[in-house]
Amino acid sequence: MTYMYNTNLDKNHANFTPLSPLSFLQRSAEVYPNRLSIVHGSKKYTWSDTFKRSKQLASALTKKGVGKGDTVAVLCFNTPEIYEAHYGIPMIGAIINTINIRLDVDTISYILEHGEAKVVITDNELSPTIKEVLNKIKTKPLVIDIDDELANHPEGAGENLGSQNYEEFLKTGDENFEWSLPKDEWDSLALNYTSGTTGLPKGVVYHHRGSYLMALGSVTAFSMAMHPTYMWVVPMFHCNGWGNPYTLTALAGTSVCLRYVSAKNLFDAIADHKVTHFGGAPIVLNFIAQATDDEKREYSHKVNVVTAGAPPPAATLEAVQQMGFDVTHVYGLTETYGHVSMCAWQDEWNELSVEEQSKLRSMQGVKFPMMEGLTVMNPETMKKVKNDGEEIGEIMIKGNCVMKGYLKNKEETDKSMSGGWFHSGDLAVMHPNGYVQIKDRSKDIIISGGENVSSVEIENTLYKHPSVLFAAVVAKPDEKWGETPCAFIELKSQDDNVTEKDIISFCKETLAGFKCPKKVIFTELPKTSTGKILKYELREMAKADVS
C-alpha cells in the first residue's frame, strides 16, 4: 500500500545507521579521551588508548587475512586484552568467540573446530591445555599469546605457543586503521558455546543489534549513571560478560580487571578503585559474606551487585546487604546475551522484613526494558500458566536479545525458538504480581560456582566406567559453590569394591574439573515402572546427604 507516510521517506546515510556497540567506543574515545577505561595491575588505559589498541588489533588481524565472517577465538582471564578483543575483532566484521578457560582439551578442541577459528588469542597460563588442543585439531589457527604481568604460572605453564605475543602482534597494526560498522545490524558479532543436555556444546550466535540493545537496556534497568567503576568478576567468556564490555563503553565507565577472584582481591579492588558495580555468581557473595577480617577493607561507598545463576541463600543476601552491597538478582542464558529478567524492586517491599525481602529478591522476576516477552508456558500447548505461583511451566522469552540461533545447527535452532518464543528449558511458576520464579530445570543443568554443568554429560562419562550399571547426576546444594554435581550410581555387581575416589578420578580423566562429581553415592536408583530414573527423589536424597 502506498500512502504519503511511506513515500519519499526512505533510509539514507544521514538518518539510518546499523545499531552496533562499536559506536559506543568511538563516542567514548571522542568525548572522554582521557578518562580511565581499564585498570589492571600497573596498567592504566584511557578511552583513547582502548580505541587505538582496538583499532591496532583490527588492523593486525586484517594483515593476517582475517575478515568478515571469520572466527577469532579468545581464551583468557579478565585482562585488558579480552576487553579490546570485544572491539578489535568485530571492527573488521569478524566474530569474537570467547571460550571458557576451565573447559577440557576435548571440548575446547571441538569448539575451535566447530567454530572454524582462524586465530586463537590465549593467555600463556593456559599453555599446557592449549598445547594439547593445538596438537589435536586439524586446521591450525594463528596463535597469539597473552603475557600477563599478573599471571601465576603453575608448573609447566607460561609457554608462548605462537610466534608473536599480543603486544608484538598489536604493534603490527595501525592505530588509525579505518574500521567500519557492520552494513547490517543483524550481522554476527559473537559466538558463545553453551553446554547442552547432550554434552555437545552448541554455538550461540549474537548480532550487533542485540548487543547494542543489551547495553542500553542494562543501563536503564540497573539505573546506571555515567562513569561507573566496574569490577570484572563475571568472566568475559560468559555471554561476553553479560554484555558489560559494551554497557561500560556506552557509559564511559572504568573496568577494574580481576584476574583471580578471591575475597582479598575483591575487597582490595573495591577499596582501592572505589568500585561502584560488579556482577557475579552467588558464590562471590559467599566470598564476601565469609571474608575474614584480614581480607576485608574499609570503604564508605555503596556497591551495586548483580547476581545470576542459582538464587543466593537468604542468609548470604542478608549478610552482604548489611555490609553495604545492594544486590539485584537477574536471570538469563547464553542464548539471551546474558540477563534478560531481573527481580525489579517494588517500593512496598521496603516495609517487609529482611527475610521476606530476601525471599522476594531471589525471584527471577520480570523482563528487562529492551525485552519484549518473558512468560511461563506449557511447552506442549504454548498456553500461559496461571499467575498463581503454583502451576509449573517453561520460561519463554522473546525479544531482540534472543540469539540468532545455534551455528550450523538448524534443527536445534528451530526447536529452541518454535512457536515464536525462545524455550529456556527452565521450569518456573508465575506469581500473581507477574514475577517469574524458577522451580526446576528441565535440562538438568547444575550451576556450580557460576558455571553451567550438564548432568547428562557427566552421566555419559560415568556410563563408560566398567562397573557402572545405572548413573544419574543431580545438583546438590553447596554453601560455597551454590550447587555441586552429585552422582548416584547403581553398580553392576554389589561385590564390586569401586570407591567414590575411583569414580571421581575416572571422571577427571576426561571432564573439566568443575564438571566432576564432588559426591558419589552408591545405591539402587529409584525408577518408574517403565524404568525412568526418578531424578526428583535423587535431588531430595542429595539435599538430605550431609556426609
Place this chain on the structure above:
Amino acid sequence: MTYMYNTNLDKNHANFTPLSPLSFLQRSAEVYPNRLSIVHGSKKYTWSDTFKRSKQLASALTKKGVGKGDTVAVLCFNTPEIYEAHYGIPMIGAIINTINIRLDVDTISYILEHGEAKVVITDNELSPTIKEVLNKIKTKPLVIDIDDELANHPEGAGENLGSQNYEEFLKTGDENFEWSLPKDEWDSLALNYTSGTTGLPKGVVYHHRGSYLMALGSVTAFSMAMHPTYMWVVPMFHCNGWGNPYTLTALAGTSVCLRYVSAKNLFDAIADHKVTHFGGAPIVLNFIAQATDDEKREYSHKVNVVTAGAPPPAATLEAVQQMGFDVTHVYGLTETYGHVSMCAWQDEWNELSVEEQSKLRSMQGVKFPMMEGLTVMNPETMKKVKNDGEEIGEIMIKGNCVMKGYLKNKEETDKSMSGGWFHSGDLAVMHPNGYVQIKDRSKDIIISGGENVSSVEIENTLYKHPSVLFAAVVAKPDEKWGETPCAFIELKSQDDNVTEKDIISFCKETLAGFKCPKKVIFTELPKTSTGKILKYELREMAKADVS
C-alpha cells in the same frame, strides 16, 4: 556471499521485534501497575490506568475508522490527554501530529490540511482559534474536545466544538483493545511541523525506531535512574516533548503536568511532588532565578534541568546552580527528535570558576550516545572545519534520531540530508576538545521563549505593508525571552509617519503573537554593492539598541 554466519540464523518472532516505544508502556503497566504515571490537578493515574486509557483511545479511534497511516492532530496544553495520545494513536499505526497551540489560524489550517488530519483532539480553551480553523479548512476532521479542570477560560473560550469530549470518546473504546506493535520499526510514529525559512511549515516525520532509541539514549546521557519525577514544562508539541513521554515510560517515572508555566507553578510542583527532572527553554531558568520570595518554596532535593535553545546567560546559570538546580545544556532540532547533542560535563571542569563553568556549560557540546555523528562542516565542500574554535561551518548530524524526511516534500528532504548528513542550518565552530558551539544561524531563526521564529516569515509579512520598502528581521538579545524579533525597516518615503506601534499591529493581524517584532527600528538598511542586506550589521545594531 553465503557463509556459516548467515545460514539458518534468520529473524523470527522469538529473536526479532521491531523497536517501538509502545513496548515500554506494556512493560511499565505489567511491572509497575500501581505506580503513579501522571499527576495533574486532582487527577492521579497509575501505569495500569495510562495503559488502559491509551488502549481505550486506540480502540475508540479504530471505531471511527482511523487506522494505519492516518494522521491524528493534537492541539493542547501539557495535560494527561496528550501523554495518552502519544500511545493511543501509534497503537493503531496512526501518526500523532502535535501542533503548537500558539500558532495562528492560517498556519494551523495549513498544517491540518497538509497533514491530512482525520481527527483533531483539542483543548477547549483554544476554541476561538480552532473554530476559525475548522471554518477555514475544506475536509472536516472529527473533533474531540478536552475539558480540563485546570483550564482558565478567557472570554469566548471553553466551547466544545465536537460532538463528544475526550472522556466521553474514551468510554466508547475498549480498555482490553488488542493493539499491536508496528510491523516495521521504520513505520511512521509522529508528524511535527517546523517553521522553515520560507515561512511555510514543513512536516517532519519520525519513526518508531528513532523514538525508541531517543528514549534509551536520553536515559543513558542524562544518567537517569528508574522512577524519576518529571515536571512538564517543555510542551509535548515541541518534538514530542523531546521524546520524554517515551523516556519516562521506559523508566516508569511520574509525569507532573504543568498546564501553565509560571515561577509559582514551578516551585509548587517541585516542592509538592518532589520533582527530580525537568526541561525547558532558558526563559524558564529566568523565571526561577528571578522568582520572588512569595513564589519560592522550600525543598531539599536536587533538581536536574535540561535546557535547550539559545544558551542561557552565565548569570542566570550561576543563579540557578546556586539554588540547587543542576543544568545540562542540550541542542537539537525538530528534525532530530529533539536533543541530539549535549554539553557533557568533564571532571576537570570542576576546578574552574563558576564563570568559566557557565561559559563551558553554554556550549552545544557532543553527540548523544544513540547518535552516530555530530560535526561542523563547510556545507559546500562537506569537509570538516578545523578543531580550532575559530573556523565556522554548519552543524551536521547523522544517526538513527534523524527524521525520515519532510512529508510530501522530496526536494527539501533530499536537500536537508544531502551528502549523508543532516544539515542543521546552524553555524558553529568545533573546539579543540571536540565540543561544538553555535556562532550563528544560517536559517535566520530567532528563538524567543523557546519557540522558533522564522525571520523570513516576519519579513514576508512586513513587505505586505504599503509603506515598507525594505525589511529585515534579526534576533535581539532579551533578558526574559532569550531573544525577540527586531525589525529594521526602510520606508518608501521618509515623509511617511508610520510608527513602531502601527507595524506591530499590522503583524498581529496575521502572525501569531510570539512571532511579532517586539522592536521596530526605522533606518536605511546596510547593503552590499549588489543590494544584499547585511544582517550581520543589523544584529550588532539590535544588540546595541537599549531603547
